[in-house]
Amino acid sequence: MTEVYSKLLSAAEAIRDRVGFTPRAALVLGSGLGAFADGMEISSAVDYGELPGFPKSTVEGHRGRFVFGCERGVPIVVMQGRVHYYEGYSMDEVVMPVRLLRLLGATRLVLTNAVGAINADYAAGDLMLIGDHILYGVPSPLIGANIDELGPRFPDMSEVYSKALLDNARDAARRLGITLREGVYLQTSGPNFETPAEIRAYRALGADVVGMSTACEAVAARHAGMEICGVSCVSNLAAGMSSAPLTHEEVQTAANAAAPRFRALISEIIAGL
Numbered sequence: 001m002t003e004v005y006s007k008l009l010s011a012a013e014a015i016r017d018r019v020g021f022t023p024r025a026a027l028v029l030g031s032g033l034g035a036f037a038d039g040m041e042i043s044s045a046v047d048y049g050e051l052p053g054f055p056k057s058t059v060e061g062h063r064g065r066f067v068f069g070c071e072r073g074v075p076i077v078v079m080q081g082r083v084h085y086y087e088g089y090s091m092d093e094v095v096m097p098v099r100l101l102r103l104l105g106a107t108r109l110v111l112t113n114a115v116g117a118i119n120a121d122y123a124a125g126d127l128m129l130i131g132d133h134i135l136y137g138v139p140s141p142l143i144g145a146n147i148d149e150l151g152p153r154f155p156d157m158s159e160v161y162s163k164a165l166l167d168n169a170r171d172a173a174r175r176l177g178i179t180l181r182e183g184v185y186l187q188t189s190g191p192n193f194e195t196p197a198e199i200r201a202y203r204a205l206g207a208d209v210v211g212m213s214t215a216c217e218a219v220a221a222r223h224a225g226m227e228i229c230g231v232s233c234v235s236n237l238a239a240g241m242s243s244a245p246l247t248h249e250e251v252q253t254a255a256n257a258a259a260p261r262f263r264a265l266i267s268e269i270i271a272g273l
């Protein structure tokens, strides 16, 4: 058994003792959605810091705990705050919380994030369903000894984002009358925002939005056999597409402004899981 897997097993055992229910689905909260859990029927919460060997998020606005409870009657576990590669953690550590969600029993995963728009038709505040992704300049989280207990050495990635969950998300948006775009998410390492030349290059590669998280989590979750759905909130136009320089504060303010719509959509998606 690999060292990482044995750490995961101990963490899962410690949590299971305290929680006492099996979540049907898992939700990872990105910028702007941090308060999602406040509207849930919460049964318990566990800080990442309480779990031996677990990384802690160092980013402002990312809290760092698992919250267990019900949303629209569906038992879920929520990751409130994620860990990013640019914080200096290894990829193994970055995807540890997501792998733990699987060990806790969640088979379906909803990923959320804030992104910069590369597609010129997009505007700040738009919501986009992730149809596929590109990992760019970021190592695969599966490098190193394979965790055979989770999945195969060479996992297929031809359908990272589940067709059934994409349909569920489209239906949810239709029911709410929310316009939901669909596109390709490109993950960079961050933490710097991109240069205008990089954004032109990513557009040529086929990316619609850019962010600093999520795709590596999706790869680890898919490896572990989870069904995945991802929704991005456009917080800004990417570098070179507007005259203003980009700031973390702008990303947070725009993501917070879109939060009520974003929350409603995610809730409706979960109700259909």
Ligand code: HPA
Pocket (backbone or CB within 6 Å): 114, 115, 116, 117, 193, 194, 210, 211, 212, 235, 236, 237, 238, 239, 246, 251
């Ligand atoms: N670039 C990368 N990540 C981001 C951006 C961006 O413009 N906006 C929000 N996350």
